[in-house]
Amino acid sequence: MTILGCGAALPLPGRNPTAQVVNVHEKQFLLDCGEGTQIALRHARVRMMRIDHIAISHLHGDHYLGLPGLISTFNLLGRTRALHVYGPPKLQEVLALHQEVGEGRLDFPLHFHPTQTEKRAVLFEDKSVVLESFPVRHRIPTTGFLLREKPKEPGVKREWVRDHDLVPSEILALKRGEDVVRPNGEAIPFSKACHPVPDARSYAFAADTKYWTAVAEFVQGVDVLYHEATFDDGMKARAEKTYHTTASQAAKVARDAGVGQLVIGHVSARYDSPSLHLDQARAIFPNVVAASDGQVIPVQAHL
Amino acid sequence: MTILGCGAALPLPGRNPTAQVVNVHEKQFLLDCGEGTQIALRHARVRMMRIDHIAISHLHGDHYLGLPGLISTFNLLGRTRALHVYGPPKLQEVLALHQEVGEGRLDFPLHFHPTQTEKRAVLFEDKSVVLESFPVRHRIPTTGFLLREKPKEPGVKREWVRDHDLVPSEILALKRGEDVVRPNGEAIPFSKACHPVPDARSYAFAADTKYWTAVAEFVQGVDVLYHEATFDDGMKARAEKTYHTTASQAAKVARDAGVGQLVIGHVSARYDSPSLHLDQARAIFPNVVAASDGQVIPVQAHL
Numbered sequence: 001m002t003i004l005g006c007g008a009a010l011p012l013p014g015r016n017p018t019a020q021v022v023n024v025h026e027k028q029f030l031l032d033c034g035e036g037t038q039i040a041l042r043h044a045r046v047r048m049m050r051i052d053h054i055a056i057s058h059l060h061g062d063h064y065l066g067l068p069g070l071i072s073t074f075n076l077l078g079r080t081r082a083l084h085v086y087g088p089p090k091l092q093e094v095l096a097l098h099q100e101v102g103e104g105r106l107d108f109p110l111h112f113h114p115t116q117t118e119k120r121a122v123l124f125e126d127k128s129v130v131l132e133s134f135p136v137r138h139r140i141p142t143t144g145f146l147l148r149e150k151p152k153e154p155g156v157k158r159e160w161v162r163d164h165d166l167v168p169s170e171i172l173a174l175k176r177g178e179d180v181v182r183p184n185g186e187a188i189p190f191s192k193a194c195h196p197v198p199d200a201r202s203y204a205f206a207a208d209t210k211y212w213t214a215v216a217e218f219v220q221g222v223d224v225l226y227h228e229a230t231f232d233d234g235m236k237a238r239a240e241k242t243y244h245t246t247a248s249q250a251a252k253v254a255r256d257a258g259v260g261q262l263v264i265g266h267v268s269a270r271y272d273s274p275s276l277h278l279d280q281a282r283a284i285f286p287n288v289v290a291a292s293d294g295q296v297i298p299v300q301a302h303l
Numbered sequence: 304m305t306i307l308g309c310g311a312a313l314p315l316p317g318r319n320p321t322a323q324v325v326n327v328h329e330k331q332f333l334l335d336c337g338e339g340t341q342i343a344l345r346h347a348r349v350r351m352m353r354i355d356h357i358a359i360s361h362l363h364g365d366h367y368l369g370l371p372g373l374i375s376t377f378n379l380l381g382r383t384r385a386l387h388v389y390g391p392p393k394l395q396e397v398l399a400l401h402q403e404v405g406e407g408r409l410d411f412p413l414h415f416h417p418t419q420t421e422k423r424a425v426l427f428e429d430k431s432v433v434l435e436s437f438p439v440r441h442r443i444p445t446t447g448f449l450l451r452e453k454p455k456e457p458g459v460k461r462e463w464v465r466d467h468d469l470v471p472s473e474i475l476a477l478k479r480g481e482d483v484v485r486p487n488g489e490a491i492p493f494s495k496a497c498h499p500v501p502d503a504r505s506y507a508f509a510a511d512t513k514y515w516t517a518v519a520e521f522v523q524g525v526d527v528l529y530h531e532a533t534f535d536d537g538m539k540a541r542a543e544k545t546y547h548t549t550a551s552q553a554a555k556v557a558r559d560a561g562v563g564q565l566v567i568g569h570v571s572a573r574y575d576s577p578s579l580h581l582d583q584a585r586a587i588f589p590n591v592v593a594a595s596d597g598q599v600i601p602v603q604a605h606l
Binding site: 009010011012013017035036038039042043059060061062065066068069072073076077088090091093094097098100101102103104139140 | 312313314315316320338339341342345346362363364365368369371372375376379380391393394396397400401403404405406407442443
C-alpha cells in the first residue's frame with residue numbers, strides 16, 4: 001500500500017489530500033483521489049495504467065477532486081482498457097458534467113458502480129482479490145473499503161505426482177485441501193503432498209469517519225487498518241461535532257477489531273507532527289504508525 | 304506576474320497545469336486554475352486571501368480543475384470577503400454541483416460572471432486597474448485576458464503649491480495634465496509643477512489558442528504577453544488540428560502586436576525543454592522568455 005496523500009481537508013505542501021494505492025499482485029486499486037493524486041502517483045512511480053479500479057469514499061473535495069484530472073490523463077495517455085469507478089451515486093453526475101463541459105470524448109470505457117452506505121457490499125471480485133465497501137459515519141454518506149486477498153489454491157508437489165502416480169481426481173482433492181486415502185489404504189496427506197500456501201492478506205481503509213464501534217466489526221481481523229485520526233484526544237468534542245475520530249478512538253477500533261497494524265492518517269493541518277496522536281494511540285494499541293505522503297506500507301499476514 | 308503552472312494538458316512533476324497570479328498593487332488576479340494551483344500558491348508564497356478575482360479561460364481540465372478545491376480552502380481558512388469568478392457560463396454549473404455534492408456551505412459570497420467569446424469585454428474595473436477578456440480560437444469557447452493598470456493621477460509638488468500659492472482650480476488643472484497660465488501671464492507648467500507619473504502597464508494572457516491574427520489586435524502594445532506555444536514549428540499541422548500555436552506563430556503575434564516582451568508557455572509534455580521553441584521564436588521576435596513554474600516575471604512599461 002502506498003500513501004499518495006494522508007492530509008486532512010486543507011492541502012499543504014507535503015500533505016496531499018487523501019489518496020492511496022494498493023497493489024494486489026500487480027493489480028492497482030486506488031482508494032480515494034484527492035486533488036494532485038496524478039502527480040503523487042508519478043512521484044511514487046506507480047504504474048498508473050495498471051489502475052483499473054478506483055473507489056471513492058465520499059464526496060468531500062479532499063477525497064475526489066483529483067479524479068476528473070486523472071481520467072483526462074488516462075485518456076491523453078491513450079488508455080483503451082476499461083476503468084471501474086466505485087463511489088456515491090452523485091459522483092457519476094460530477095464526472096459526466098466535467099466530461100460534457102470539456103466537450104471531449106473518452107477513448108476507453110468508464111464503468112461507474114454506485115456505492116451505498118446501508119450495509120457491506122462486494123464491489124469487485126476476481127480469482128485473487130475481493131474489494132468490499134462497508135458503512136462508516138461521516139457528515140455525508142461515506143464508506144470504508146476492504147481488500148481481501150483470496151487464499152491461493154495449493155500447488156501439488158511434482159515429486160508426489162510422479163512418485164505416487166497421482167490421478168486427476170486425487171490432485172483436485174489435494175487442491176481443495178483434503179487428504180487422500182486410496183482404496184488400498186495408502187495415505188497421501190495434503191500437508192506433505194502440497195506446497196505451503198501463504199496466508200491470504202487483508203487491508204481496510206476508513207477515512208473519514210467518526211468513532212463508531214461497528215467499524216471494528218466490519219474490519220475484524222484485517223492485517224492492516226488505515227483509520228483516520230484527525231484530532232488528538234484533547235479535541236474529542238470537536239471530533240464528535242465534525243464526524244471525525246481522535247487518536248485513541250482509532251486505536252480502540254484497531255484493538256477491538258484485532259487488526260495486525262494500525263496506520264493513522266488525515267491528521268488535521270493544525271498539528272505540525274502526528275507525535276501526540278501516536279503517543280495517545282499506542283497507549284491502547286501498540287502496533288501503530290502514522291502515515292506520511294509517499295510512504296510504502298507492506299501488508300503482511302499477522303495471524 | 305507569477306507562473307504557478309505553465310504545463311500543457313498532461314501534468315508532470317514540475318510542470319503544473321496552467322495558472323498564474325498577477326499582482327496589481329497588492330490586488331491578486333488569478334488567471335486559470337489548473338489542478339494543484341492551491342499548492343503552487345503556497346509554494347510561491349502568494350497571499351491567497353488577497354485573491355478576489357479568478358478568471359478562467361475555458362473548460363478544459365488543465366485550466367480549471369483546481370478551482371473547486373481552492374474555493375473549499377478559502378472557506379476552511381475562514382474567508383468572508385466576496386470572491387469574483389469569471390468564466391464560461393457552464394463553469395457556474397460545475398461549481399454549484401461540487402458545492403451540492405459536498406453538502407457544504409460557503410461562508411463568503413461567490414459572484415459568478417459569465418464570459419463570452421463574441422467580442423472584447425470589461426470584466427472588472429476599479430480606480431487602478433481594468434480586467435478585460437478577449438476572444439481567442441480554441442476547440443471550445445475560450446477567452447484571453449488583459450490587465451491594464453490605469454494611469455495614476457499626477458501629484459502636484461508641495462513646494463509649487465506653497466511657493467506659488469496654487470488655488471484649487473489650478474491644482475485640478477495640473478492633475479488633469481494641463482499647463483496653467485495665470486491672468487498676469489505667469490506660467491505654471493505641468494511638467495515642472497507635478498511629479499513624473501509612471502507609465503501605466505499592461506499584461507495579456509492567451510492560453511490556449513490556435514494562431515489567430517486578431518489576437519495581435521486585442522493585445523496591441525501590451526508590455527508583457529503570455530502566449531501559448533504548445534508545439535515547435537515542425538509540428539505546425541498538429542498545432543492547427545488541435546487548435547494550438549507553434550513557437551514562431553506566438554512570436555508573430557508578439558511582433559504584430561508590438562508587445563514589450565513575449566513569454567511562451569503551455570509547451571507540450573513531449574518536449575523536455577523549451578529551447579527549440581525559444582530559438583524559433585527569437586528569429587521573429589527577440590525579447591522572448593520561456594515560462595517555468597514558480598517564476599516571477601516583472602511587468603515593466605516598454606513604450
